[in-house]
Amino acid sequence: MSEMPAREAGEVFGPRMTLFADVLSVGLATAVASLPLLTAPAALSTACAVLRGAREDQPATAGRYFALLRRRLRTGDLAAGAFAVAGMLLLAADLALARAGLPGAPLFAVVAAAIGACAMVVGLRACARRESLTDWRTAVREAARDSVRDVGGSGLVLLAVATAALCAWMLVPLAFLAPGPLALAVTAVDVRRGG
Secondary structure (H helix, E strand, O other), rough: OOOOOOOOOOOOOHHHHHHHHHHHHHHHHHHHOOOOOOOOHHHHHHHHHHHHHHHHOOOHHHHHHHHHHHHHHHHHHHHHHHHHHHHHHHHHHHHHHHOOOOOOOHHHHHHHHHHHHHHHHHHHHHHHOOHHHHOOOHHHHHHHHEEEEEEHHHHHHHHHHHHHHHHHHHHHHHHOOOOHHHHHHHHHHHHHHHH
16 A cells, blocks of 8 residues: 655645545536536536646646647537536437437437446546547547446446535535546546556
8 A cells, every 4th residue: 555645844735635635626617617508528628637747747837737628629629518518408308309208218318328328438448548638539439439338437437427416415515526526436447447
């Protein structure tokens, strides 16, 4: 078991509490950057990159986050955002049709929810990959492969989403902090897969 460095003289909190604070600040920055919705994949991908950099002793701060996000926003990032929003709208429409009482609606709702969950896992795992900073197609392709090969990791991603959603549902202001721990979780799953 690796030991965390001891606190320096005058330091109030140890390195773990500092990482926790950094994750929350990056989460808040991600929530703000995701408000236009089209920027959500790029915002989460940037959060994952910033948190991954913490392993290499780079600062995981909101300032570094916004600097990286400013440099990387491009047409491909907005196209990924448009694709994600279209997918969410399609899923919402499918579930609304299932609630309308069409024949076979219960089975259709289950299948639509399962497809939506799989697409969400692939999308989140794509955001955690390094390739998402430059090439979304490669990131999504590799994330889809990882999702099939690493079913346990995909389950962990689903648990992270469920936890973030539950926290946001229980206390609405937590919705603005939830992207940080979610980004940390999907990054950890990707690092775990790579290791």
